[in-house]
Amino acid sequence: MxxxxxxxxxxxxxxxxxxxxxxxxxxxxxxxxxxxxxxVATRRVHGTRADHGARYLEPQGDAVQALIDVLVDRQILQLWTDSVGEFRQGEILSIPSSCYVAPAGMNAVxxxxxxxxxxxxxxxxxxxxxxxxxxxxxxxxxxxxxxxxxxxxxxxxxxxxxxxxxxxxxxxxxxxxxxxxxxxxxxxEYDACITVMAGYPAAKQQDLSNLNPQWKSVAFPDDADLGWIGLDSSKRLDSQQPVFVVHSSGDFADRHLESVDLPTVGQQLLDRASEHLIPWLNQPEWLQVHRWRYAFCRNPLxxxxxxxxxxxxxxxxxxxxxxxxxxxxxxxxxxxxxxxxxxxxxxxxxxxxxx
The missing domain is CATH 3.50.50.60 (FAD/NAD(P)-binding domain)
Known part of the structure; x- marks a missing residue:
């Protein structure tokens, strides 16, 4: 009792x-x-970790700020980036934002x-x-x-x-x-989300270095399929290969939430991502897909x-x-x-x- x-x-x-x-x-x-x-979830995949739920913590108010302060002090969280991207009309706009992540995975929170x-x-x-x-x-x-x-x-x-x-x-x-x-x-009511975790050959790490993208996090507020893309491997201290995490839009998730072939659904999101960001994003070495049926509360009380x-x-x-x-x-x-x-x-x- x-x-x-x-x-x-x-x-x-x-x-x-x-x-x-x-x-x-x-x-x-x-x-x-x-x-x-x-x-606020992390999955072990192919010898690494991928944050397939909450992307990062950012100061939203006093409660999250207090949690960030404690976890930074305990070396559980560290600053990942001080700006995030927004994809609008074919361009990535940079927006200041302090984003904190856990190198061991966001489930450390x-x-x-x-x-x-x-x-x-x-x-x-x-x-x-x-x-x-x-x-x-x-x-x-x-x-x-x-x-x-x-x-x-x-x-x-x-x-x-x-x-x-x-x-x-x-x-x-x-x-x-x-x-x-x-x-x-x-x-x-809730909006659903389909998340794709995708890993790429280690050789692509050099391609990323040559491209030197100025973003680690890109939101797609106007896209029918994509919600967000993050370079998840940049959170890790010992990353051996590029790993990206892609979140769908709510509309895309609604259309495919009950699909019995999630790998194909995930590939569709990667195809879309490759059109906007890096061409080889549609050629993963491996991918895993997760359904979040209640990802975002649409109309909280x-x-x-x-x-x-x-x-x-x-x-x-x-x-x-x-x-x-x-x-x-x-x-x-x-x-x-x-x-x-x-x-x-x-x-x-x-x-x-x-x-």
Whole structure:
């Protein structure tokens, strides 16, 4: 039995769990994947790493700035570039922007916040219910091979820090949630994204040196297919080959999200990238493709967190609340921690990510 269970080990769930754990509550985090960070994600591919989720951290507000400062001090993050490109009408415009990355992979951010937390990986919440003693009961579904942990949890309070459509799979009126609360969750919409990780022969490293591109990051705000391209291998300290990461536009992702042939979909994006940037981008040595069904929240709710009234303590948090993606997720996670604390013991909270 725990005081609090956080569902989802993304930025909101982790920062909320961290604040409550530091205050003295017993906290468990349930995460369906194998690691922390949510969309701040890294994949091991062909002897290297590629950031296939969040591209970098940039100062969006006080919450992200504080996290950047701590992670730079701990040598987890370093400055990647002080300008980003925008492709408009056939030209790349340079825009000042301080972008910080983790040479070990952007998932190092989630790993740092998760330090000291009890995170149950490979578990998806299948259903929640109320016990006779007025506690939350969570039934868990195994998503990994690890069968050692129990497949149920009991908690006094629940923080739901996953995309709204996933939360609605186990939140319904039968549990006492108001129609207003559920309607607000149903109103939240997301843009999908298809990400391609592509590696090229080591010999192309010399081509890159000769080209000496002045960009590491290029956004495509007006393209029907492309959303963003980054030279991911420039983040690594020991890169042996060029690696690019390409993000699709939302429209492209909608058209191909259910495709059963993702390599062909990924090749289409590389073909498009080669037309705009470097001709050999359509000739990868290898490629991998990842679908992000809930990549960007399109219409977040104008609240710091969404509280379920007239039930046992339960609150929704994440980038579905407030503006600013990672900034919004961090702020929402902290707001959820404050609310949960007010419903339990009202212990003093430490809002520093440096703790």
């Amino acid at each position: 725990f005081d609090v269970v956080a569902i989802g080990a993304g930025m909101a769930g982790l920062i909320c769990a961290r604040q409550l754990r530091l205050a003295g509550y017993s906290v468990a985090v349930v995460e369906k994947s194998r690691g922390p960070g949510g969309r 989630g790993k740092y916040i998760a330090e000291g937390l009890d995170v149950w990986y490979g578990r998806r919440v299948k259903a929640i219910s109320r016990t006779e003693s007025e506690m939350w009961h969570l039934a868990l579904e195994v998503t990994d091979d690890n069968l050692e942990l129990p497949q149920e949890l009991i908690a006094r309070a629940v923080v739901v820090a996953i995309p709204a459509p996933q939360a609605l799979m186990f939140l319904d009126t039968e549990l006492g949630f108001s129609s207003d609360f559920l309607d607000k969750l149903r109103s939240v 104008p609240v710091s967190c969404l509280v379920a009234q007239e039930t046992l303590p339960l609150v929704c948090a994440g980038d579905l609340c407030g503006e600013g993606q990672i900034e919004a997720a961090l702020r929402s996670g902290v707001a959820a921690a404050v609310w949960v604390d007010s419903q339990l013991q009202d212990l003093p909270l430490d809002f520093s990510v440096n703790s």
